[in-house]
Amino acid sequence: MPRVTMDIPEKMAEFSRLCTQRGLALTHQRQIIYRALLETYDHPNPEMVYERVRLELPNVSLGTVYKNLKTFLEAGLLREVSVHHEAMRMDANTEPHHHLVCVRCKSIMDIGVGDLDPVVLRRRLPRGFRLQRVNVEIQGLCAACASPASLESSVEG
Amino acid sequence: MPRVTMDIPEKMAEFSRLCTQRGLALTHQRQIIYRALLETYDHPNPEMVYERVRLELPNVSLGTVYKNLKTFLEAGLLREVSVHHEAMRMDANTEPHHHLVCVRCKSIMDIGVGDLDPVVLRRRLPRGFRLQRVNVEIQGLCAACASPASLESSVEG
DNA sequence: TGTCAAACGATAATAATTATCGTATGATAA
DNA sequence: TTATCATACGATAATTATTATCGTTTGACA
Numbered sequence: 052m053p054r055v056t057m058d059i060p061e062k063m064a065e066f067s068r069l070c071t072q073r074g075l076a077l078t079h080q081r082q083i084i085y086r087a088l089l090e091t092y093d094h095p096n097p098e099m100v101y102e103r104v105r106l107e108l109p110n111v112s113l114g115t116v117y118k119n120l121k122t123f124l125e126a127g128l129l130r131e132v133s134v135h136h137e138a139m140r141m142d143a144n145t146e147p148h149h150h151l152v153c154v155r156c157k158s159i160m161d162i163g164v165g166d167l168d169p170v171v172l173r174r175r176l177p178r179g180f181r182l183q184r185v186n187v188e189i190q191g192l193c194a195a196c197a198s199p200a201s202l203e204s205s206v207e208g
Numbered sequence: 209m210p211r212v213t214m215d216i217p218e219k220m221a222e223f224s225r226l227c228t229q230r231g232l233a234l235t236h237q238r239q240i241i242y243r244a245l246l247e248t249y250d251h252p253n254p255e256m257v258y259e260r261v262r263l264e265l266p267n268v269s270l271g272t273v274y275k276n277l278k279t280f281l282e283a284g285l286l287r288e289v290s291v292h293h294e295a296m297r298m299d300a301n302t303e304p305h306h307h308l309v310c311v312r313c314k315s316i317m318d319i320g321v322g323d324l325d326p327v328v329l330r331r332r333l334p335r336g337f338r339l340q341r342v343n344v345e346i347q348g349l350c351a352a353c354a355s356p357a358s359l360e361s362s363v364e365g
Numbered sequence: 366t367g368t369c370a371a372a373c374g375a376t377a378a379t380a381a382t383t384a385t386c387g388t389a390t391g392a393t394a395a
Numbered sequence: 396t397t398a399t400c401a402t403a404c405g406a407t408a409a410t411t412a413t414t415a416t417c418g419t420t421t422g423a424c425a
């Protein structure tokens with residue numbers, strides 16, 4: 052069985068533990084920012100996190116929010132939904148297919164729909180949602196980025 | 209059976225047809241830009257498209273590339289891999305799950321791994337690729353964006 | 366407590382994208 | 396064909412998202 056969801060106090064305790072373990076100072080700002088993330092379910096962008104954190108910490112700077120989000124990502128405390136947020140990436144292949152993505156160098160390769168068992172929904176989508184397509188994003192490190200030579204700053208080790 | 213892949217001359221002919229059909233002028237620049245996209249398999253960003261197009265059209269401007277990429281996206285001639293390129297989107301939920309994405313307002317909702325049949329690869333990944341996770345992105349219009357009131361500039365109609 | 370590296374806030378710099386504006390050109394019809 | 400005109404173009408300014416810098420503050424540990 053997958054492990055049961057922790058509540059927020061438990062997750063904050065785990066957060067303290069992980070910060071200590073990784074040599075990250077447990078600052079007031081970090082705790083507020085991380086709690087704000089735990090309390091949101093709308094996958095906020097940095098600006099939205101900043102707005103929320105400011106309610107509790109009016110003097111926090113946007114730069115601090117950015118720096119800590121990056122720190123949390125590197126520490127694996129957070130995931131980024133938007134792997135390609137740095138720039139628009141185009142795809143002229145209009146036939147259905149999926150993608151293999153390198154989270155480090157951001158390279159994208161196509162894989163055919165036939166390379167995967169069909170994606171089947173077991174539940175209805177939320178009422179009113181109009182489905183357009185399903186894109187499977189297989190994330191990892193490409194051969195070049197997974198090679199020993201480029202593993203100094205690996206994402207997962 | 210899914211339809212067979214067209215070659216580039218066929219796709220360019222289709223491109224002309226679609227431009228005419230949608231009232232888009234068939235300019236020299238548009239043809240070169242679209243052909244450049246058809247010839248690339250690396251899912252380029254606008255800067256990379258610009259560099260490539262400049263080899264054939266040294267006076268093209270980056271703005272023209274951007275404008276036409278946007279036009280092609282709106283016309284459905286192109287797909288954007290990076291739905292969230294506008295900004296980083298954070299996810300504090302570290303348990304495995306998938307996402308439901310509105311391509312219009314960019315809202316993101318979580319769906320559990322149990323809401324989908326398991327994703328099963330039928331082939332090996334390319335040699336050396338180190339898999340980290342599989343993210344299924346169910347794209348479409350959320351209830352609010354699919355409502356008649358907000359459908360003036362719909363993505364698919 | 367005192368020390369010090371790490372983190373902070375303020376702010377400047379950079380990168381990606383969009384908007385503006387005067388000129389050029391593709392589409393249409395005389 | 397050529398004249399007309401809206402659309403698209405190139406140049407460039409403006410905006411937005413993100414990162415870097417730098418002097419000051421603070422959490423961790425002796």
